[in-house]
Amino acid sequence: MVIxxxxxxxxxxxxxAGYSEKLSITFSNMPKLCDFQxxxxxxxxxxxxxxxxxxxxxxxKNIPQNDDFIFEVAxxxxxxxxxxxxxxxxxxxxxxxDEMGGVQKHQKSQKVILDYGGANVAKALHIGHLRSPIIxxxxxxxxxxxxxxxxxxxxxxxxxxxxxxxxxxxxxxxxLDYYFTGKGEEPIITxxxxxxxxxxxxxxxxxxxxxxxxxxxxxxxxxxKEEPYFTIYKKIRQVSVEQIKKHYSELxxxxxxxxxxxxxxxxxxxxxxxxxxxxxxxxxxxxxIVDVAEEGENIPxxxxxxxxxxxxxxxxxxAILKKYNGxxxxxxxxxxxxxxxxxxxxxxxxxxxxxDGRQKNHFTQVFRVCKKAGISPENQQLIHIGFxxxxxxxxxxxxxxxxxTIKLEDIINLLIDKASEKLKANNAPVSRETALKIGVxxxxxxxxxxxxxxxxxFDIDKFLSFEGKTGPYxxxxxxxxxxxxxxxxxxAGKFFINSDEEREIIKSILKLNSAYExxxxxxxxxxxxxxxxxxxxxxxxxxxxxxxxxxxxxxxxQSYISLLNLVKKELSTALYVLGIDIPEKM
Numbered sequence: 290m291v292i293x294x295x296x297x298x299x300x301x302x303x304x305x306a307g308y309s310e311k312l313s314i315t316f317s318n319m320p321k322l323c324d325f326q327x328x329x330x331x332x333x334x335x336x337x338x339x340x341x342x343x344x345x346x347x348x349x350k351n352i353p354q355n356d357d358f359i360f361e362v363a364x365x366x367x368x369x370x371x372x373x374x375x376x377x378x379x380x381x382x383x384x385x386x387d388e389m390g391g392v393q394k395h396q397k398s399q400k401v402i403l404d405y406g407g408a409n410v411a412k413a414l415h416i417g418h419l420r421s422p423i424i425x426x427x428x429x430x431x432x433x434x435x436x437x438x439x440x441x442x443x444x445x446x447x448x449x450x451x452x453x454x455x456x457x458x459x460x461x462x463x464x465l466d467y468y469f470t471g472k473g474e475e476p477i478i479t480x481x482x483x484x485x486x487x488x489x490x491x492x493x494x495x496x497x498x499x500x501x502x503x504x505x506x507x508x509x510x511x512x513x514k515e516e517p518y519f520t521i522y523k524k525i526r527q528v529s530v531e532q533i534k535k536h537y538s539e540l541x542x543x544x545x546x547x548x549x550x551x552x553x554x555x556x557x558x559x560x561x562x563x564x565x566x567x568x569x570x571x572x573x574x575x576x577x578i579v580d581v582a583e584e585g586e587n588i589p590x591x592x593x594x595x596x597x598x599x600x601x602x603x604x605x606x607x608a609i610l611k612k613y614n615g616x617x618x619x620x621x622x623x624x625x626x627x628x629x630x631x632x633x634x635x636x637x638x639x640x641x642x643x644x645d646g647r648q649k650n651h652f653t654q655v656f657r658v659c660k661k662a663g664i665s666p667e668n669q670q671l672i673h674i675g676f677x678x679x680x681x682x683x684x685x686x687x688x689x690x691x692x693x694t695i696k697l698e699d700i701i702n703l704l705i706d707k708a709s710e711k712l713k714a715n716n717a718p719v720s721r722e723t724a725l726k727i728g729v730x731x732x733x734x735x736x737x738x739x740x741x742x743x744x745x746x747f748d749i750d751k752f753l754s755f756e757g758k759t760g761p762y763x764x765x766x767x768x769x770x771x772x773x774x775x776x777x778x779x780x781a782g783k784f785f786i787n788s789d790e791e792r793e794i795i796k797s798i799l800k801l802n803s804a805y806e807x808x809x810x811x812x813x814x815x816x817x818x819x820x821x822x823x824x825x826x827x828x829x830x831x832x833x834x835x836x837x838x839x840x841x842x843x844x845x846x847q848s849y850i851s852l853l854n855l856v857k858k859e860l861s862t863a864l865y866v867l868g869i870d871i872p873e874k875m
Contacts, residue, residue: 290391290393291372291380291799292314292325292803294357294358295314295325295358295370296312296313296314298352298353298355298358298360299312299314299327299348299352299360299368299370300312301351301352301353302348302349302350302351302352302353302360303333303348303351305351306344306347306348306350306351308333308337308344308348310329310332310333310336312327312329312330312333312348312368313327313329314326314327314370315327315328316799316800316803317369320796322363322369323361323369323370323371324370324371324372324796324799325369325370326367326368326369326370327367327368327370328367330342330344330345330348330366330367330368331365331366334366341365341366342362342364342365342366344366345362345366345367345368346362348368349361349362349368356373356375356376357372357373357375357376357379358370358371358372358373358376359371359372359373372795372796374786374792377786377791377792377795377796378784378785378786380795380798380799381784381786381791381795381798381851381852381855382783382784382851384798384802384855384858384859385784385851385854385855385858390798390802390855390858390859390862391798391799391802392434392435392802392805392862394434394435394436395435395436395437398436398437398438399437399438399638399639400437400438400440400634400636400637400638400639401432401437401438401439401440401637401638401639401640401641402439402440402441402442402630402634402637402639402640402641403425403428403429403432403439403440403441403442403641403643404425404442404444404640404641404642404643404644405421405422405424405425405426405428405429405441405442405443405444405542405642405643405644406418406421406422406425406442406443406444406445406533406537406542406544407421407443407444407445407446407644408443408445408446408533408537409445409446409447409449409451410445410446410447410451410452410525410526410529410530410533410549411451411452411455411483411486411487411525411526411529412451412483412487412529413480413483413484413487413696413697413698414532414533414536414696414697414698415694415695415696415697416679416694416695416696416697416700416747417645417679417694418697419540419679419697419700419732419736420643420645420676420679420736421643421644421645421676422537422540422542423540423542423732423733423736423737423868424643424674424676424736424737424741424814425441425542425643426441426540426541426542426543426868427733427737427814427866427867427868428641428643428674428812428814429441430865430866430867430868431805431808431809431814431817431866432809434805434862434866435805435806435809440545440546440634441543441544441545441546442544442545442546442547442548443533443537443544443546443547443548443549444548444549444550444626445530445533445547445548445549445550446549446550446619447526447529447549447550447551448511448512448549448550448551448553448554448617448622449508449550449618449619449622450504450505450508451487451491452507452508452511452522452525453504453505453506453507453508453509453510453511454487454490454491454494454504454507454508455483455486455487455490455525456507456511456518456521456522456525457490457500457503457504457507458486458487458489458490458493459478459482459486459521462486464476464478464482465517465521468517468520468521469517478521478524478525478528479528480528480529480532483525483528483529490504505612505614505616506614508616509614509615509616512554512616512617526549526551530547534547536697536698536701539701539725539729540701540729541729541733541868541869541870542868548626550619550622550623550626552626552629553622553623553625553626553628553629554622554625555629556625556626556628556629556632557617557621557622557625559625559628560621560624560625560628560662560664561577561610561611561621563628563662563663563664564579564610564624564658564661564662564664567661567662567663569658569661569662570610573607574613575612575613576609576610576611576612576613577609577610577611578607578608578609578610579607579608579610579654579658579661580607581605581607581608581653581654581657581658581661582604582605582606582607583604583605583657586604586605587601587602587604588601588602588603588604588605588650589601590602605650605653605654605657606650606654607654608620608654608655608657608658610624610658619651620651620654620655620658623651623652623655624655624658624659624664627640627655627659627664627665627671628659628664631664631665631666631669637669638668638669638670639669639670639671639672640665640669640670640671640672641670641672641673641674641812642672642673642674643674643676644673644674644675644676645675645676645678646675646676646677646742647675648673648675649673649675652671652673652675653673655671656671656673659671672812674741674812675741675742676741676742677739677740677741677742677743677744677745678744679736679744679745679747680744680745680746680747681746681747682746682748684746700732701725701728701729703728703749704724704725704728704729704731704732704749704753705721705724705725705728706724707728707731707749707750707753708723708724708725708727708728708731708753708761709724711727711753711755711761712724712727712875715755715875717874717875718874722872723872723873723874723875726764726869726870726871726872727753727760727761727764727872727875728753729869729870730760730761730763730764730864730869730870731749731752731753731759731760731761732749732752732760733760733867733868733869734752734759734760734763734818734867734869735747735748735749735751735752735759735760737814737815737817737818737867738758738815738818738819739815740811740813740815741812741813741814741815742813755875758818758819758822760867760869761875762822762825763821763822763825763860763864763869764864764869764871764872764875765875766825766828766829766860767857767860767861767864767871768871768872768873768874768875769832770828770853770856770857770860771857771873773832773837773838773853774850774853774854774857776838777837777838777846777850779843779846779847779850780847780850781847781850781851781854782844782847782848782850782851783847783848783851784848784851784852784855785848787845787848788831788834788835790827790830790831790834790835791831791852793827793830793831794824794827794828794831794852794855794856797820797823797824797827798824798855798856798859800820800823801817801820801821801823801824801859801863802859803820804816804817804819804820804821805817805866814866814867817863817866817867818867820863821860821863821864821867824856824859824860824863825860828856828860831852835849837849837850837853
């Protein structure tokens with residue numbers, strides 16, 4: 290709203306000066322000099338063949354006088370804009386009383402299906418499953434905050450080869466005899482059994498072709514709902530999903546839908562018929578495929594360094610919809626899922642997938658098939674938000690010392706243990722609930738502070754610091770504000786500017802409020818993380834220089850209390866969007 294006000298005044302001056310090209314502003318890259326800046330006079334002068342500085346001066350002279358903004362020309366041709374104390378005071382009071390804290394909702398809401406989580410049934414969740422629920426939950430909250438209707442779906446991997454592998458291994462280990470012979474007692478399938486069976490089977494299939502082929506057949510029998518394979522499958526799925534829900538809940542990820550690939554099974558035949566009727570399929574080595582490569586397309590190979598010559602591989606390979614034995618693949622179920630979503634949830638504007646960036650080709654294939662076949666309407670956006678890899682300090686994928694992939698359960702326990710140590714060091718009360726909130730905040734902020742598409746280093750000791758740009762620091766700032774407010778007997782009064790520190794706080798709130806839209810457009814939360822930290826940091830400066838509790842001037846003290854309420858409100862909102870809970874004490 291402030292940016293729009295400034296741009297309206299700026300362009301009124303431009304029109305009166307006789308120039309036609311519309312001007313815009315940005316936050317200043319020299320905040321000590323001004324709050325906003327306009328750089329458009331350079332291109333404007335070039336078009337009319339004039340002097341940029343003269344153009345800028347003429348525009349500023351024609352801007353109507355007002356009490357909110359100061360417009361100044363700086364060489365070579367910048368227009369600098371400062372907010373007056375009156376304007377900052379008005380903004381502070383408006384934000385405090387506004388439900389959105391000064392953030393504007395979108396005028397037009399979109400209906401969005403957000404597909405994230407993506408855990409595989411029968412497998413133990415590991416560190417590779419962290420980024421999707423962290424990023425997805427935050428994007429869901431951001432979209433809802435700005436006015437979208439969002440439906441979140443965990444979309445479990447429960448219909449693929451891992452199911453056949455796991456069942457076959459359990460059968461070979463003699464655990465499933467009851468289901469095939471009817472003798473003895475029905476076995477209790479536990480997580481420990483699954484966590485042992487799947488890795489064993491996965492390793493075995495790489496070296497035993499017969500075992501791999503047999504697992505393919507078992508998978509097909511599950512997909513055809515043959516007994517007792519399907520009954521065993523349902524028991525394995527139930528045990529796995531209970532554990533998945535528990536871990537996702539501890540990470541603060543909540544879903545509207547807990548569908549899996551199996552739920553799309555009823556739509557597979559219909560989807561295949563639609564695709565075949567469009568004449569898109571062909572048979573290759575017994576498999577049903579769809580060619581999705583586009584004319585002139587080459588796929589760039591990743592470069593090991595920026596200076597390396599760019600190389601390319603063959604055009605996009607075809608999407609395989611059916612294997613030689615009639616079994617379906619991930620592409621098939623993903624296509625059927627899009628059909629299911631469009632038939633059961635009407636008027637969906639966007640379907641977004643938060644999945645590892647290495648799955649880019651897969652989603653390109655799926656999306657192209659859906660668009661070619663009309664399974665996805667022409668005006669519907671299909672978007673893959675591909676995230677980078679979490680690495681250790683050595684830049685390699687984060688693993689245990691023995692080289693094994695770290696289980697998600699172990700990561701959560703590590704976060705709780707480390708956070709508990711920090712609480713003890715601060716002589717703060719220690720509980721599992723508080724330690725979990727702090728540990729998860731540390732991990733989430735450490736993740737979301739980076740651009741989604743980039744790899745980042747998982748450094749839990751750095752993330753858990755109560756100082757610096759970390760999740761716990763932001764939590765601690767709100768806890769500190771609550772403590773001060775609880776000790777103040779005075780009521781809040783009208784906010785007014787009394788110091789430079791207060792000016793910087795209101796300005797940082799302006800930047801924070803603008804960060805939400807930046808994150809919405811970029812589909813990455815790093816701008817919000819930076820702006821939230823800047824506000825907390827500016828509040829810390831204020832706190833160190835002003836004694837709110839012992840302020841003798843009641844009017845100033847009441848203004849301070851309003852400022853604290855405002856900062857608390859803005860930080861709490863930002864932390865909620867980031868998926869970070871605030872503990873009572875730290």
